[in-house]
Amino acid sequence: MVNVGVIGYGYWGPNLVRNFDQMSGSNLVACCDLNPDNLKKVKALYPKVDVTTEVDDILKNPAIDAVIIATSAITHFDLAKQALESGKHVMVEKPLTLAGKTSRQLIDIADKAGCILMVGHLLEYHPAVDYIKGLIDDGSLGDVHYLYTQRLNLGQVRTDENALWSLAPHDISIMFYLLGGEEPVEVSARGESYITDGVEDVVFCNVAFKDRVMANIHVSWLDPHKIRKITVVGNKKMAVFDDMESSEKVRVFDKGVGSNPDYRTYGEDMTLRFGDIIIPSIKMKEPLRAECEHFIESIQSGQSPRSDGHDGLRVVKVLEAAQASLKSGGKPVRIAEG
Template sequence: MDKDTLNVAVVGAGYWGKNLVRNFAAAKRCNLKYVCDLDAKLLADQKKKFPFVETSTKLEDVLGDREVEAVVVATGVPTHFGIAEKSLEAGKHTYVEKPLTLKAGDARVLVELAKEKGLKLMVGHLLKYHPAVSYLKETIDKGGIGQPYYMYTQRVNLGVVRQNENAWWSLAPHDISVVCYLLGSEPVSVAAQGQCYLQKDIEDVVFATIKFADGKTANIHCSWLDPHKIRKMTVVGSEKMVTFDDMEATEKIRMYDKGAAIKHDITTSYADIISLRFGDIVIPKVPSGEPLALECEHFIDCVLDGKPIRSDGIDGLRVVRVLEAGQKSLKSNGEPINPEDF
């Protein structure tokens, strides 16, 4: 794009959309032109905070405005596909909150449409913009933990209890996107177990195991019925182990110089075949930055400068396939399901 400011509209100004409005209003190289919501009261609140924005309860007003170049969709998940499809059809670069859609088939349609129209399609996989995750990715890719073996994530708390989706769909998209990103491989099976305690057919707690094409494994534990607020991931590699604890104010990452090695030397005595190493624990300095602000600026920069998006439509599609496979597994008593079936 041969210009230096992007005209953006945010559709959906509810619980999460408000944060997107605030961040796009403050973002560099961005002109927040429109906020759209079905609820006129929410629009009035946003107009009070950002008097320069135009507001409308009608999506058509936003899509019909030729000055609007990019649309951010922060409505409920069942409406993502319809709104994103219209937005791309109208020639707008489109950012959709996670998860991209409810069905992998719909996500595929959006990916194809964006490609056909030469437009950017981004998915709000927020954690991929967390400076600590960027640090982990860089460390793993340059061999800082040796060969990554497996990882596990915990995203548990008491609430927010959703009524229209289970804990898997509500909480796991972030973790799925990060495990695929960090392990850098394609998921080939998802086996999920969970239970519905509070509401019929809506799982409050889910334990899911994802296996990857190259033998790596990840486990995701998500729940809104838990006494602890935990936002933590652990990656175990052949040389080192690393944790990312998002509840820590500053010391979010810890690198453990710990590991185990098998000696294949026939002269080694049986007792010495497995050697365990307990080395230093290092807390590296990680740059600060609000992930949502970084995510919004990434979208703007990629559209204006024609750069590839870190959480593009293909990534969104991959996450929806894993979600669908996990959902099927949940209802099949934990049977492993291949995401490629979706």
């Protein structure tokens, strides 16, 4: 049994508290939040859980084995650093930190302390994303040419971070998860601030990989449509994950472009292939439950989690490069190595 403390009971914290309270492998000991009204809600729903406004009540509690951090991104580094240095395993919501340098520091601290460091890249634990990764890994889609993601809605408008840092970590983490060993080399991004000066509400981000694979990420909280969609285009088949669909979340399109020999011209004519559309039956499970269970299992087994600190660092490096491109008016920016 892993004793857990949660820091942050604002937007996402209630979902984390619910899962760690319900899971058989974890024991929810305490919850910390600066807002006393939030703590009243915790106490009403979970009377056995200790509540506090003091972070040290969790970090210095020897009975707590693991700390879940669900606070604003600007606090992630300091809280995670203190927790790891206190010998706690840490799961921190995305993004890991706001800079590659501080993300590397957390990785080093976790390694030195012998603690698990995991990042809440939620959609890496979505059964539909797992299914599409299986299609890529077994060659069903063929060579991946490009992918694009859309994460759009009217709201939730943020003033403390732009749409890139608020929304794109999901899509960047999926991009890495699906493409496996593919390494990005360059990012270009353009966006605009229409609501709050200096805080981009809409961002279009292009990521170029070494092997000519391309990815496009479109994020916005100023859009008439609520869209959560990923499209992967291979040279054999194409796959679409639409998270807004209630049941048929994945569609596989047997479509592509081929060539037929033309013996009259000793050349080739391009042919378009329009095959079946397959809607697979996928056993669904709440991604957050799968993510939380994976964290507990990683602690118990000592194995590095799927979305570990290195995964978090890769995402932050892309975000950093995209932010630099945004500020330069869309100029391509190389992604830092190491």
